[in-house]
Amino acid sequence: MSDNKPLRVLFCMGINQNFMDAARPEQLDVWAAFGEMWNGIHDMDGVQVIGNMDDDQSMVGPSSGYPWTTYLLADVADYATVVACCNLFRTTAVGETPYKLWRYAQVEARIGRELIVQRA
Secondary structure, eight states, rough: OOOOOEEEEEEEEOHHHHHSSHHHHHHHHHHHHHHHHHHHHSSSEEEEEEEEOTTTTEEEEEEOSSOOSSSEEEEOHHHHHHHHHHHHHHHBOOOTHHHHGGGGEEEEEEOOOOOOOOOO
16 A cells, blocks of 8 residues: 655755844845745645744844744655755845855755644
């Protein structure tokens, strides 16, 4: 029997010190690049976004791990698609700079499955 259920993926995203140190115009370019990446995940074939959560009002400063700055929960068709989503951090340009988004932000994809609890 084949189990073709999607992967349940929590994309944990953190903003790093490079963003905090950047001048306001550069931060705005990063924000635009972050939006491009975010929309790229939402629009990617094989991705069904379930929801998100942002800690930006209750967390101050860079995030290099838990607790992360923001989270995106999605059902993803396969591992290759998870990698493609993460790769957006490596490929999304930041303004007219030579930099990509991963200079300012990072991602960790936690991969699991939907938990289904049977009722008695």
